[in-house]
Amino acid sequence: MEWVTIHLRNSHNQLYKLEAVGLLLPTSTADCKRGFNTTKRIKTENRARMKSAVLNALMMVSIEGPDIEAVDFGEMVDAWL
Secondary structure, X not given: OHHHHHHHHHHOHHHHHHHHHHHHOOOOOHHHHHHHHHHHXXXXXXXXXXXXXXXXXHHHHHHHOOOHHHOOHHHHHHHHO
């Protein structure tokens, strides 16, 4: 496999680049749809003037954060007080 990669890189540089790009393309649009749905859920009509940085931070917490059932809100309140 290594010889094939080196050979392709040297003799068919454009095909090698095309293959490298093809391997990076997502196989589905699930991540995009999840992002759009999260944006729609967070940025409601009441929050239409939200800045991009705030929206990005809220989306990151919503997508990557812990499950709401796993959060101990009492501990969070104690940390803020």
